[in-house]
Amino acid sequence: xxxxxxxxxxxxxxxxxxxxxxxxxxxxxxxxxxxxxxxxxxxxxxxxxxxxxxxxxxxxxxxxxxxxxxxxxxxxxxxxxxxxxxxxxxxxxxxxxxxxxx
Numbered sequence: 139x140x141x142x143x144x145x146x147x148x149x150x151x152x153x154x155x156x157x158x159x160x161x162x163x164x165x166x167x168x169x170x171x172x173x174x175x176x177x178x179x180x181x182x183x184x185x186x187x188x189x190x191x192x193x194x195x196x197x198x199x200x201x202x203x204x205x206x207x208x209x210x211x212x213x214x215x216x217x218x219x220x221x222x223x224x225x226x227x228x229x230x231x232x233x234x235x236x237x238x239x240x
Contacts, residue, residue: 166191210238215234217234
């Protein structure tokens with residue numbers, strides 16, 4: 139979860155395919171619904187190169203807005219540290235969220 143506002147969509151089409159590397163650099167090749175080929179150099183991966191491709195990056199503001207639009211009435215971001223349990227959040231992202239519906 140990004141602290142910045144908005145929602146960045148890395149690839150809008152789920153038919154993206156990853157080719158191994160081109161000149162030692164990763165590349166994602168995507169075919170749009172219209173059949174047009176797209177190539178994206180230096181994609182972002184979770185877990186290291188060639189593992190899970192990052193498709194979207196949500197901001198805190200956008201994620202809360204989407205949860206509210208989906209009918210959740212109470213949203214809690216659990217970003218408080220708990221030193222006695224060894225819990226610390228050095229960055230303002232990738233923190234737990236809880237959303238309650240009625």
